[in-house]
Amino acid sequence: MKKGFVAALLLFFALFAGQAVASEHAPAAHAVEQTHDAAHSETHDKGMFELLSSFYKTTGIYAFTNPKEGVVNGEGEEVSTFHQSWGRIIMIGITLILFYLAIAKGFEPLLLIPIGFGGLLANIPMANMTGDHGFLGVIYNAGIANEFFPLLIFMGVGAMTDFGPMLANPKTALLGGAAQFGIFGTLVGAAALSQFTPLFDFTLQDCAAISIIGGADGPTSIFIATKLAPDLLGAIAVAAYSYMALVPVIQPPIMKALTSKAERVIVMKQQRKVHRLEKLFLPLIVLGLSILLLPESTPLIGAFAFGNFAKESGVVDRLSDTMQNALINIVTILLGLGVGSKLAAEKFLVGDTMGILILGLVAFSVGTAAGVLMAKLMNRLSSEPINPLIGAAGVSAVPMAARVVNKVGMDEKPGNILLMHAMGPNVAGVIGSAVAAGVLISIFN
Numbered sequence: 001m002k003k004g005f006v007a008a009l010l011l012f013f014a015l016f017a018g019q020a021v022a023s024e025h026a027p028a029a030h031a032v033e034q035t036h037d038a039a040h041s042e043t044h045d046k047g048m049f050e051l052l053s054s055f056y057k058t059t060g061i062y063a064f065t066n067p068k069e070g071v072v073n074g075e076g077e078e079v080s081t082f083h084q085s086w087g088r089i090i091m092i093g094i095t096l097i098l099f100y101l102a103i104a105k106g107f108e109p110l111l112l113i114p115i116g117f118g119g120l121l122a123n124i125p126m127a128n129m130t131g132d133h134g135f136l137g138v139i140y141n142a143g144i145a146n147e148f149f150p151l152l153i154f155m156g157v158g159a160m161t162d163f164g165p166m167l168a169n170p171k172t173a174l175l176g177g178a179a180q181f182g183i184f185g186t187l188v189g190a191a192a193l194s195q196f197t198p199l200f201d202f203t204l205q206d207c208a209a210i211s212i213i214g215g216a217d218g219p220t221s222i223f224i225a226t227k228l229a230p231d232l233l234g235a236i237a238v239a240a241y242s243y244m245a246l247v248p249v250i251q252p253p254i255m256k257a258l259t260s261k262a263e264r265v266i267v268m269k270q271q272r273k274v275h276r277l278e279k280l281f282l283p284l285i286v287l288g289l290s291i292l293l294l295p296e297s298t299p300l301i302g303a304f305a306f307g308n309f310a311k312e313s314g315v316v317d318r319l320s321d322t323m324q325n326a327l328i329n330i331v332t333i334l335l336g337l338g339v340g341s342k343l344a345a346e347k348f349l350v351g352d353t354m355g356i357l358i359l360g361l362v363a364f365s366v367g368t369a370a371g372v373l374m375a376k377l378m379n380r381l382s383s384e385p386i387n388p389l390i391g392a393a394g395v396s397a398v399p400m401a402a403r404v405v406n407k408v409g410m411d412e413k414p415g416n417i418l419l420m421h422a423m424g425p426n427v428a429g430v431i432g433s434a435v436a437a438g439v440l441i442s443i444f445n
Contacts, residue, residue, distance in 0.1 A: 063125035064088065074131020079346045087345030088123040095119040095343065101245060108245035108400070111218065114333050115241060118340015119348075129341070136341035144233070144338040147226050149331050150219035151303040156328030157219075157398065157430065158283070158307025159320050165423040167278050168271035171378065172390065172421070176428025178374035179394025180436045182214030182367025187440075190359050200355045205229055208440040210356050213240045214363025215433030216247065216397040222339070223300060224437045228444055234342020235353040239360035241339065244397045248404050250361075251368050251392050255408055258372045259388045263379070265413040266387040268421045276312070283308040286431060290438070297438025304434065368392050371425065393422040396429035 056062055067084035080087075098116035102109035121129050122136055129136045143149035166173055190207035194200045202210065209229035212221050213236065221240035225233045243250065256264070283305035290301045311320040342348065375391030389409050393401040402422035409418040 058126075060125050073344065073346060074128030074134050074137060076131075077346065083346040083349060084125065087349045088125065091119060091123045091343055091345045091348060094348075095123075095340075098242075107248070108241070110329075110332055111241050111336060112245055114336020115238065115340045115343070118337035119343030120340075121337075122341045122344040122347075130344055136337060139334050140338040140341050143331070143334055144222060145226065145230075147223050147299070149335040149338065150223045151299055152331045153219040153328060153335060154300050154303040154434075155307040156323045156331070158304035158309075159311045159323035160328075161304075161308055161311075161398065161427050161430070162423070163279055163282050163308070163427055164274040165271060165420045166425075166427050167274045167282065169421070169424055171382070172386075172424035173428040174378065175371050175374055175391045175394040175425035176396075176430075176432045177394075178391065179367045179371035179396075179425070179429050180215060180432045181370035182363045182365070182395075183211045183433070183436045183440075185366050185370075186214050186359055186363035187211035189362070200352075200359075202352070202355070203229075205444050206232060207359075208444060209236055210359050211363050212236075212433065212437055212440070213243060213356075213360035214367040214395075215429065215436060216240065216244050216364055216367070216395040216401070217430065217433040218244055219335075220300060220396070220433045220437050222335075224440060227441055232352060232356060234339070234344075234347050235356040236360070237339040238343060238348070239357050243360060243364045244400065247395075247397050247400045248407075250364060251401065251404050252408050254365060254368045255372055255389055255392050255405075258369060259376065261412065263376065263388050264409065265416065266379070266385045267413075267416055268387055268390075268418065269384055271420060276314075279312045280309070283312070290435070294435060294438040294442065296442040297434050300434040300437065301431065304430065364395065367395050371395065375425075387416075387418055387421070390418055390422040390425055393424075393426040394429045394432070396426070396433045398426050398430055399423065401429075402426040 064085050067081035069081065071079050071084060073079050095116040098112045098119070101107045102112035102116065118136060121127075128134050130140070131137045132141065143152075187207050190200065190202060190210055191204055194202045194207065205228040209221075209225040209232060212224050215221075218237065218241045222233065222237050225236040229236070287298070287301055287305040290298050307320075307323050310316050310323065371391035371394030372388050373391070374394075375386055375388040379386040379388055387409065389405050393405045395401050402419055405422040406417060406419040409416045
């Protein structure tokens with residue numbers, strides 16, 4: 001009896017409290033219902049034409065054809081109306097040219113296809129892929145802004161490099177050093193142009209970062225640009241990789257202009273066999289000299305030396321194989337997309353870009369010429385004949401420059417194989433460009 005009375009009392013209070021709460025929130029619930037109905041009515045009232053018009057305004061076609069003032073990109077920077085429309089269209093055309101060079105002409109497709117596709121994605125309106133949280137922005141910040149990807153590339157290049165040709169004929173290393181004249185010569189020339197003419201307005205740090213293009217070394221160009229001229233990174237990286245890809249186009253005319261027919265048909269003696277210990281100790285010696293004389297170059301040289309030492313040790317074939325294949329392939333994809341992110345119209349289509357492309361071409365041409373001229377001088381002074389063509393391989397576009405030297409030599413005299421002779425200055429050029437970058441960074445630090 002008592003239990004029934006208590007249960008009835010609790011039920012009475014529960015019903016009373018529920019009614020009070022319902023009445024208290026009834027106005028609010030009614031207001032929400034009215035708002036929902038109003039929104040539904042507003043959407044429902046739109047005609048088919050209005051709905052299609054709203055959709056059209058979210059398309060890329062509308063963004064290309066109706067640029068607006070005050071629009072910002074994924075990095076929070078305001079984008080001009082030109083860069084929103086024609087600028088993006090022009091850059092998409094440039095990326096298609098990169099695809100053409102890579103696929104139809106075979107110019108460094110492993111580099112140009114990722115870079116070109118990154119540039120294509122960077123110019124998609126409204127997607128904001130280059131922002132900190134965008135697809136390309138995450139890649140850029142993860143490995144390019146902090147110089148990580150270039151070091152991994154150098155590690156892989158070291159694992160693929162054979163120092164045997166250079167050790168077999170050590171004097172060819174001078175050609176790798178001579179080719180770096182293009183870097184320092186262009187640095188002086190760019191600084192003079194900026195100082196005494198209205199053509200360019202580069203700082204000394206900008207000039208130093210631009211001049212490294214003369215070494216035809218993409219990872220080194222990215223490494224030094226990140227430190228000295230991050231605002232110019234996109235144009236510098238694209239110029240460096242483009243000139244690497246265009247080695248078969250740029251170098252042969254310079255090589256032929258500076259040499260005679262008699263010099264181009266010179267046959268070089270077969271190289272001596274290099275002992276395994278020589279190859280094993282060389283990366284350690286190079287790294288040791290860098291530590292003592294130029295510590296700023298040790299990130300690049302250290303990564304390169306590690307890759308080469310692992311290969312020559314002969315006891316970590318799995319690691320060496322990974323660096324030569326899987327690692328460098330993965331990093332090349334990410335590096336290319338990250339570099340391509342700087343091909344956004346508002347980043348690339350600026351006045352400084354044309355100056356960078358011109359100065360970079362001058363740097364690369366001067367480096368090629370300096371290597372050939374040094375080889376001509378060495379041929380005059382040496383008791384053993386040296387084909388001056390191999391001097392062009394002093395730039396560090398490995399192994400493209402050595403292949404071009406071999407092709408030009410074979411065209412002049414069928415059967416005259418210069419590939420292994422050209423690999424000597426070619427691998428020396430890799431070290432030379434890293435040392436040159438270290439010198440420039442040390443000066444401005």
